[in-house]
Amino acid sequence: MLYSHLSDADRYIHETRDQAFLSLLERHGIVSLAELRVLELGCGDGALIRSLAHYGAGLSQVNGIDIDQARASSAHAAYSPAAIAAGDASHLPYRDASFDLALAFTSFSSMTDEAVRTRAATEALRVLRPGGLLVVYDFRMNPTNPVTRPLREADLRDLFGRHVAIERVTLAPPIVRVLGGRLVLCRPLERIPWLRTHLLATVTKESQ
Template sequence: MADQSILQPGNLLMVQERERYLAGLFRRVGWHSLAHLRAFEAGCSTGYNLRMLVQWGARPEHLAGQDLDGEAVRYFRSRSPEIRVHEGSAERVPEPDQAFDLSLAFTLFSSVPDEDVAQRIAAEVVRVTRPGGLILVYDMRRRNPRNPKVHPVSAEDVRRWFPRCPMRVKTLTLAPPIARAIGRFAPWLYGPLAAVPLLRTHALYVLRRPGALTPFPSISGSEDQGP
């Protein structure tokens, strides 16, 4: 859809905010180079996030994704043939146990209405992540009145799906209708408005799979105070 294009100035502002935060998070966990990073994304869609990691230095052959939408998977393969991408539900991921340092699930769980399916996806994400590895869940925390097919994801939901994983929460993303409006006319307003907690519509849940002694990364500006 045209209003989802990154060429739309408001969408670009939202993505840039999220990517700045991710870059800072990676530095805080000691990932100053991504050359050896192994990463997986559940619900990878057309592959934007995994291609971003390649741009940041990750090797394509160290990355993998999975999506239920066959058309999105075909698009992904046509643009990024070096990255493994599987078609099908992330309830069953055809990747080995503990294969990845980083696992992503961005705007995935808000599209999963069935609790049992969400539990199985979470279990697979944990399975393929190495002990001490990071799991990043980015999703909407407010209901979208324009799209009744999706639902908010709360910190309580994420804790229930990943019960043994220590967690921190960072709220992000200026409400998209506001971001798109100011993106056209006053992009300099994005930062000040996004600093208002009530105007942030999404959250990034940073989890660590148990099993390593690596300290949990600090998260500045978090609204959530602990696991």
């Protein structure tokens, strides 16, 4: 099982995130990841790349980039033939229009500098083909981690303009942990929008 190495609570958080992500792709007409050229910005040690492979992405079509050399090396070692680079998302080493799908999962919140965020947003759209999709998943509040900066709805609109589509997802992780990730308890609470701490946003390149 994909997330069997996680606690029940973290498994719940990841599985509900993935359900929201896959359903968003489906709404955009993407029912298979197999042929897509995918770029993950801020791929870390490749946890999301692992999930993408599980959901059918072809690793030889997947690229990842992370500013942290050690994390990029670890992703490179674990997920070859995915092409992983150490580098800055605000200066992407890829040609214009070379990807169908760009993903930024909890990476904009790690870019605390506004100018870096803005350039990374511009770069993500530059490397997408016309009609390609950028999907951002990030937390809109996080009182406990001082080295990150939440990505709020207003930040997304500043970065991508009014065409960005935003939904709130993910029941607050501290609540999920208290409830031990039990579906019967978490699901009803997840219906309450203000208890959802993360945003799932999409920008279609043509809409810019």
